[in-house]
Amino acid sequence: MQRNIAITHRKEKAYTDRNLRIYKRREAQQEIFTARDLFYFGNELKDHALYKEAIDKYQQFLATKQGWIEDEMAACIKIADCYEMLNDADRQLQFLLKTLAYSTPRPECCCRLGARFLADSHYEQAIYWYEQAISMKNKPKQGNLIEHIAWTWLPYIQLAVCYDRLGQYDIANNYNEQALQYDPTNKLILDNQQYFKNRLKE
Secondary structure (H helix, E strand, O other): OOOOOOOOOOOOOOOOHHHHHHHHHHHHHHOOOOOHHHHHHHHHHHHOOOOOHHHHHHHHHHHHOOOOHHHHHHHHHHHHHHHHHOOOHHHHHHHHHHHOOOOOOOOHHHHHHHHHHOOOOOOOHHHHHHHHHHHOOOOOOOOOOOOOOHHHHHHHHHHHHHHHHHHHHHHHHHHHHHHHOOOOHHHHHHHHHHHHHHHHHH
16 A cells, blocks of 8 residues: 655756846845745745745745735745755644635645644544545636646545555545546556455455
């Protein structure tokens, strides 16, 4: 059984430091940044693993109260991701929950909350958040927050992990089969399928 899914919240393209150098130069010249500039400066810092600096820029962005709600929620999630990389679980959880002040929960945040509780072996709490993720059907057409896997197979396979840990293999298998409907060639899900076939024979 795939015991837990490790999701890396990164773009697939290779990074260059061109944009980061531009922002750093503008900062050195004491240029006043717009809210949008602060958000994208934070993104560049995060993409280059400068997590503490990224957190500072995202928080400056949030303090302006001039961003779109989607970007404000995205900034909170990105701050949480930075704190995860810095091994600060308390602040990670704080900023994941902060997204709820802006709008209803989104699958991207729910899956992260589920993962946070799953990592701490709090399975009932993890299940709650993964179920919240799969209850949402109206995916936005665009925005900085959208992660396809959070709207499709990820919460299902993570529910399979939770119920496997609880020894409820029938339920776990059912969720894994639902994940397979979204991604029928996913090796993790296929490996789980074989695992549950063996488990249910026992």
